[in-house]
Amino acid sequence: MLTAVFAILLYLATLVLVGGLGLRIWQYASTPAPLKIPTTPAPTTTPGVVLRLAREVVLFESLFRSNKWTWLFGWMFHAALLLALLRHLRYGIEPVWTWVVWVQPFGKYAAFAMIAGLAGLWLRRIAVDRVRYISRPADHLLLLLLILITLSGLGMGYVAPTDIVGLKAFVLGLIYFDWQPLPADPLLLLHLALVAALMAVFPFSKLLHAPGVFFSPTRNQADDPRERRHVTAAFEASYRDG
Amino acid sequence: MADFETPELDDYTRTPGLAPGAMAHSQPFIAAPDHQQALGFPGELVDDWHDKAIAKFGELLGKYRSLRVYMDICVGCGACTDKCHYFLGTGDPKNMPVARQDLMRKVYRRHFTLAGKWFPHLVGAEDLTEAVLDDWYTYFHQCSQCRRCSVFCPYGIDTAEISMAAREIMDSIGKGQKYCNEIIGKVIKTGNNLGIPQPALAATLADLEEDIEEETGVAVKLPLDQPGAEVLVVTPSADFFAEPHVDGLIGYAKVFHQAGTSWTLSTHASEAANFAMFIGSYEQMRQVAERIRQAAEDLGVKRIIVGECGHAWRVAYSFWNTLVGPFDFLDPDYPAPQHICEFTHDLISRGALTLDKSANDHMTLTYHDSCNVARASRMGPEPGGQFHYPREIIKAVCNNFVDMAAETIHDGTYCCGGGGGLLTDDLLELRVKGAKPRMEAFKAVADEQGVTHMAAICAICKSQFAKVMPAYGYGMDKIVSLHQLVSNAIVLEGQNGEDDDPEDDAPAVEDSSDE
Ligand code: SF4
Ligand code: SF4
Numbered sequence: 022m023l024t025a026v027f028a029i030l031l032y033l034a035t036l037v038l039v040g041g042l043g044l045r046i047w048q049y050a051s052t053p054a055p056l057k058i059p060t061t062p063a064p065t066t067t068p069g070v071v072l073r074l075a076r077e078v079v080l081f082e083s084l085f086r087s088n089k090w091t092w093l094f095g096w097m098f099h100a101a102l103l104l105a106l107l108r109h110l111r112y113g114i115e116p117v118w119t120w121v122v123w124v125q126p127f128g129k130y131a132a133f134a135m136i137a138g139l140a141g142l143w144l145r146r147i148a149v150d151r152v153r154y155i156s157r158p159a160d161h162l163l164l165l166l167l168i169l170i171t172l173s174g175l176g177m178g179y180v181a182p183t184d185i186v187g188l189k190a191f192v193l194g195l196i197y198f199d200w201q202p203l204p205a206d207p208l209l210l211l212h213l214a215l216v217a218a219l220m221a222v223f224p225f226s227k228l229l230h231a232p233g234v235f236f237s238p239t240r241n242q243a244d245d246p247r248e249r250r251h252v253t254a255a256f257e258a259s260y261r262d263g
Numbered sequence: 264m265a266d267f268e269t270p271e272l273d274d275y276t277r278t279p280g281l282a283p284g285a286m287a288h289s290q291p292f293i294a295a296p297d298h299q300q301a302l303g304f305p306g307e308l309v310d311d312w313h314d315k316a317i318a319k320f321g322e323l324l325g326k327y328r329s330l331r332v333y334m335d336i337c338v339g340c341g342a343c344t345d346k347c348h349y350f351l352g353t354g355d356p357k358n359m360p361v362a363r364q365d366l367m368r369k370v371y372r373r374h375f376t377l378a379g380k381w382f383p384h385l386v387g388a389e390d391l392t393e394a395v396l397d398d399w400y401t402y403f404h405q406c407s408q409c410r411r412c413s414v415f416c417p418y419g420i421d422t423a424e425i426s427m428a429a430r431e432i433m434d435s436i437g438k439g440q441k442y443c444n445e446i447i448g449k450v451i452k453t454g455n456n457l458g459i460p461q462p463a464l465a466a467t468l469a470d471l472e473e474d475i476e477e478e479t480g481v482a483v484k485l486p487l488d489q490p491g492a493e494v495l496v497v498t499p500s501a502d503f504f505a506e507p508h509v510d511g512l513i514g515y516a517k518v519f520h521q522a523g524t525s526w527t528l529s530t531h532a533s534e535a536a537n538f539a540m541f542i543g544s545y546e547q548m549r550q551v552a553e554r555i556r557q558a559a560e561d562l563g564v565k566r567i568i569v570g571e572c573g574h575a576w577r578v579a580y581s582f583w584n585t586l587v588g589p590f591d592f593l594d595p596d597y598p599a600p601q602h603i604c605e606f607t608h609d610l611i612s613r614g615a616l617t618l619d620k621s622a623n624d625h626m627t628l629t630y631h632d633s634c635n636v637a638r639a640s641r642m643g644p645e646p647g648g649q650f651h652y653p654r655e656i657i658k659a660v661c662n663n664f665v666d667m668a669a670e671t672i673h674d675g676t677y678c679c680g681g682g683g684g685l686l687t688d689d690l691l692e693l694r695v696k697g698a699k700p701r702m703e704a705f706k707a708v709a710d711e712q713g714v715t716h717m718a719a720i721c722a723i724c725k726s727q728f729a730k731v732m733p734a735y736g737y738g739m740d741k742i743v744s745l746h747q748l749v750s751n752a753i754v755l756e757g758q759n760g761e762d763d764d765p766e767d768d769a770p771a772v773e774d775s776s777d778e
Pocket of ligand 1: 336337338339340341342343344360361415416417418419420
């Protein structure tokens with residue numbers, strides 16, 4: 022029963038995440054960008070643009086320039102999140118790839134960095150009057166959700182270890198549609214339920230910044246309007262014929 | 264308009280505390296029905312404005328990827344909150360870029376997202392009420408579309424795009440702004456923003472020719488509507504008569520004269536400015552740009568060069584090719600269009616201009632990067648050329664040049680406070696307060712490094728500074744045109760009192776603008 026509930030919950034959450042994100046991405050991609058509006062100075066070539074986006078996504082370049090504290094907390098959280106996610110790969114892969122094995126020890130400590138980063142961001146949201154002014158209840162709830170996910174995960178790592186072998190069997194079972202019993206461990210159940218919630222709200226929340234940044238015209242356009250005539254089909258149709 | 268106090272200048276720009284509602288009273292005059300209708304907008308607020316606005320909003324979401332994506336992806340990190348000069352100058356929290364965006368985003372959430380439909384309070388969704396519309400009109404006319412916030416946002420969210428869309432929606436329901444819409448009507452009708460007809464323009468140019476000849480003894484021409492000229496120069500109409508703009512125009516004329524390049528101005532295209540960008544109307548923007556293409560074709564020129572104007576250069580550099588291109592009838596050896604600074608810079612680097620720097624020795628210059636040039640365009644082949652070309656020209660024509668603080672120049676430059684269609688007296692308080700960060704940076708170099716003047720290459724910046732610098736205790740003549748400096752330094756062949764070797768000669772050019 023428990024297994025079925027969680028299996029269905031996770032399937033649904035995955036469906037919402039993939040479907041919702043897919044829909045949003047399709048929407049972003051299919052909305053025309055009629056004019057060239059890169060924030061200059063901008064790269065003049067496509068490889069240059071790829072590099073600019075890579076610096077934004079990997080190093081948070083613009084954020085570093087604007088606010089060192091927000092950058093520090095934000096970058097720390099995201100980098101640690103990446104490590105933690107990579108560490109989790111071991112539950113869905115058999116045999117576990119070597120590099121995933123190497124990541125394990127780092128991933129284990131990453132949770133602490135996540136907590137620190139999230140706490141820092143939350144503190145700023147409460148303590149800095151300007152950030153408090155622009156905060157909505159949803160901003161606080163999302164931080165709470167992420168912190169609870171991290172804490173429940175940490176709990177299993179350090180306080181009340183769960184049945185990892187059983188968990189792995191459950192996850193592999195989900196992937197291959199051959200359900201295996203889920204260890205009935207309260208921390209694990211909490212962790213999984215919160216993760217399912219996060220996945221489900223992803224496409225409806227500001228978490229859309231993850232795919233969205235790649236579609237931001239001020240960052241993803243090359244600065245070459247004089248060299249190459251930029252025209253979208255929609256623009257041609259609505260302005261030249263009219 | 265209410266009286267207000269000019270803010271005290273600090274040694275550097277401090278982030279103010281929040282002063283909610285501090286600028287809630289600042290609204291520009293609303294467009295009269297005939298100005299609205301001339302552009303195809305309803306004359307006054309339509310009865311079903313709410314539904315019309317939401318429908319228009321939906322239409323724009325499908326038209327502009329910037330708007331679509333930016334409505335969704337702001338995480339409220341706050342990195343932009345202390346980057347807008349209008350917030351820094353007023354402390355009004357709705358002038359923080361993200362808060363300005365949120366005025367629109369809350370309506371987006373309410374009408375276009377599930378979260379906002381189901382849990383409006385949780386995500387800060389709100390219906391487009393009369394009060395919200397009023398806030399739109401107030402605060403989307405407190406954004407100069409300078410894009411400073413977009414530089415600092417981790418996702419490049421550009422509040423300018425959002426302001427433009429908001430103004431487009433407001434125009435479509437009959438709530439347009441007088442200043443912009445009146446001007447767009449004029450440029451379409453007479454060819455320039457000021458409504459100067461051809462005979463008046465011709466007379467003005469003839470007067471200027473006389474002035475130059477009187478001063479230098481050289482017959483420098485300012486040709487108008489001359490078919491077959493090599494270059495069509497398109498410049499903001501302020502260059503034809505306002506100080507210090509006109510001294511810049513004289514500078515262009517002298518540069519062309521010495522370069523031996525034939526050029527012409529055009530009545531039909533006697534305006535580089537394109538205010539349609541400010542109201543987000545691509546159709547008006549295309550019409551205004553189309554005049555210039557037409558003029559170039561009719562006159563049979565080989566090149567188009569744009570004079571000193573910030574947003575005009577953005578429209579020309581970034582948008583012309585899309586809107587009214589391709590420019591395949593022009594000489595392919597030159598970029599189309601070119602900036603006057605690119606033209607002058609090239610001549611200087613080839614040693615083709617005779618310059619006497621000492622003519623500008625009575626000034627110590629700094630340079631104000633105009634937002635649209637800095638953050639929305641380029642000069643020359645390399646990114647960042649828009650910062651270096653003007654400075655290299657200044658250094659070639661002046662001995663004394665000092666840059667302002669690093670975080671206030673280049674792509675971090677502060678807007679003059681008058682861009683984006685806000686250069687109108689009904690917004691004077693906003694303009695004065697919005698200039699504060701730039702004035703603080705200026706004061707620092709004035710106090711510490713003896714800077715006396717600031718050069719700019721934008722008609723709006725020049726008009727704005729001439730108006731607001733006096734409020735901060737600096738004379739209106741402290742703002743100069745970049746090509747005015749070139750004009751001072753250039754030594755024309757056969758110029759009065761000039762012997763063959765200008766190097767060891769006293770300043771020959773009198774500076775008429777700078778008593
Ligand atoms: S910097 Fe960008 S993401 Fe952060 S609050 Fe401002 S607009 Fe939103
Ligand atoms: S575009 Fe400029 S004026 Fe508008 S919100 Fe951003 S920083 Fe402020």
